[in-house]
Amino acid sequence: MNILLLGGGGREHALARSIAKSKLCSQLFIAPGNPGTAQCGKNISVSATDFEAIKKLCIQEKVELVVVGPEDPLVKGIYDFFVSDKDLKGIPVIGPSKDAAQLEGSKAFAKEFMQKHNIPTAAYQSFDVTGYEKGIEFIQTLNTPVVLKADGLAAGKGVLICNTLEEAEEEFKDMLHGKFGGASEKVVVEEFLHGIEMSVFVLTDGINYLLLPTAKDYKRIGEGDSGLNTGGMGAISPVPFADELLMKKIEERMIAPTIEGLQQDKLVYKGFIYFGLMIVNGEPLMIEYNCRMGDPETEAVLPRIESDLVDLFLGVANEKLNEKKVSISDKHAATIVLTSGGYPGFFEKGKTISEINSIENSIIFHAGTTEQNGKLQTSGGRVLAITSLAKTLEEALKISKTNAGKIQFDNKYFRSDIGFDVLKS
Numbered sequence: 391m392n393i394l395l396l397g398g399g400g401r402e403h404a405l406a407r408s409i410a411k412s413k414l415c416s417q418l419f420i421a422p423g424n425p426g427t428a429q430c431g432k433n434i435s436v437s438a439t440d441f442e443a444i445k446k447l448c449i450q451e452k453v454e455l456v457v458v459g460p461e462d463p464l465v466k467g468i469y470d471f472f473v474s475d476k477d478l479k480g481i482p483v484i485g486p487s488k489d490a491a492q493l494e495g496s497k498a499f500a501k502e503f504m505q506k507h508n509i510p511t512a513a514y515q516s517f518d519v520t521g522y523e524k525g526i527e528f529i530q531t532l533n534t535p536v537v538l539k540a541d542g543l544a545a546g547k548g549v550l551i552c553n554t555l556e557e558a559e560e561e562f563k564d565m566l567h568g569k570f571g572g573a574s575e576k577v578v579v580e581e582f583l584h585g586i587e588m589s590v591f592v593l594t595d596g597i598n599y600l601l602l603p604t605a606k607d608y609k610r611i612g613e614g615d616s617g618l619n620t621g622g623m624g625a626i627s628p629v630p631f632a633d634e635l636l637m638k639k640i641e642e643r644m645i646a647p648t649i650e651g652l653q654q655d656k657l658v659y660k661g662f663i664y665f666g667l668m669i670v671n672g673e674p675l676m677i678e679y680n681c682r683m684g685d686p687e688t689e690a691v692l693p694r695i696e697s698d699l700v701d702l703f704l705g706v707a708n709e710k711l712n713e714k715k716v717s718i719s720d721k722h723a724a725t726i727v728l729t730s731g732g733y734p735g736f737f738e739k740g741k742t743i744s745e746i747n748s749i750e751n752s753i754i755f756h757a758g759t760t761e762q763n764g765k766l767q768t769s770g771g772r773v774l775a776i777t778s779l780a781k782t783l784e785e786a787l788k789i790s791k792t793n794a795g796k797i798q799f800d801n802k803y804f805r806s807d808i809g810f811d812v813l814k815s
């Protein structure tokens with residue numbers, strides 16, 4: 391079948407690689423894609439949020455399945471666009487409906503959903519500008535640090551961890567007054583959870599679900615989890631401390647009630663759900679939902695999935711996921727992201743990337759690269775993701791680290807301590 395994948399980062403390169411391997415895939419189109427996805431299929435220069443252009447492409451290329459990588463098109467309603475368009479009806483979209491994508495698109499909506507369906511999460515309240523005084527009162531009842539979250543999508547920057555109440559009050563005011571534009575018209579104020587983070591991914595057809603490999607990403611720019619938040623500097627899969635008991639708690643307390651809650655609330659969901667969790671003294675609490683796979687977690691998770699990904703997607707589309715199984719490699723995956731120096735602040739683009747073809751024993755996923763006159767150059771903050779698979783996490787990390795050192799471009803930066811926290815314990 392002809393498949394269209396939307397997006398153009400490292401996650402999409404990993405998805406493209408797995409889709410292209412499927413016996414069920416005859417032609418893969420990626421819009422807009424990147425030089426990495428071009429090795430797996432045909433890149434089409436169409437934005438993932440230009441629905442009319444995507445429609446034209448689907449009709450022209452006889453696309454039979456659409457897989458959505460990033461959250462933007464989902465939150466903007468690409469699922470509903472396909473369902474309601476008579477020319478596109480019948481082309482399944484892997485992703486949630488617009489209403490269900492609110493689980494990521496609105497933090498207040500997600501928290502209400504968790505509360506309604508008794509899914510354990512941090513104590514919180516949400517406020518708009520009319521609730522300013524009440525918000526300040528609520529902040530004063532919390533211990534520090536205080537977590538403030540812009541309700542809407544804010545390019546991954548909308549969560550502030552404030553170390554003093556004064557700072558929290560100041561930031562709360564600024565957020566309500568447009569610090570993140572419309573995204574912070576509403577603000578979720580919540581208690582800070584002290585624990586260790588991990589991510590769980592499921593693929594659901596809205597009724598059944600399949601558990602995918604667990605992963606842990608490393609969001610901070612600096613070694614030892616210091617400095618600014620980024621999109622993600624590396625990932626490991628599986629999470630060594632996610633034993634059977636913890637996974638049972640997560641399935642019973644988070645995953646099953648989420649799937650049931652979606653049905654109860656008539657939220658149509660046929661895609662990936664990302665459960666962002668904080669484990670506090672062995673007990674899982676929900677931090678957030680994402681309505682897509684994580685990046686760079688996908689680059690660690692998908693290479694461990696041995697099942698045919700397109701076959702799983704067909705199970706989603708036909709609501710027959712109960713008939714499918716995911717087979718997962720025993721190997722450990724370690725992903726290290728190479729970034730442009732300066733990221734997540736200002737960084738320069740257009741640096742020539744070399745030595746990439748000499749890399750052995752790792753999969754190189756392209757995130758922010760471009761090809762100019764046949765030469766590969768940097769074009770984003772996160773440039774490449776290097777994934778290695780090995781019998782042990784230590785070994786996988788060692789290979790990725792060695793290869794991260796080999797690839798060259800000016801001002802290259804990477805964290806050499808990915809996995810440090812779980813290896814210690």
Ligand code: AMP
Nearest residue numbers: 512537546549580581582583584677678
């Ligand atoms: P998000 O944008 O929701 O992924 O949040 C960004 C990061 O903020 C999360 O990955 C956590 O590291 C941190 N965070 C969010 N909420 C909390 C919380 N209630 N307690 C502690 N850390 C949090």
Ligand code: GLY
Nearest residue numbers: 621622684685686
């Ligand atoms: N790596 C975090 C995310 O994809 O949201």
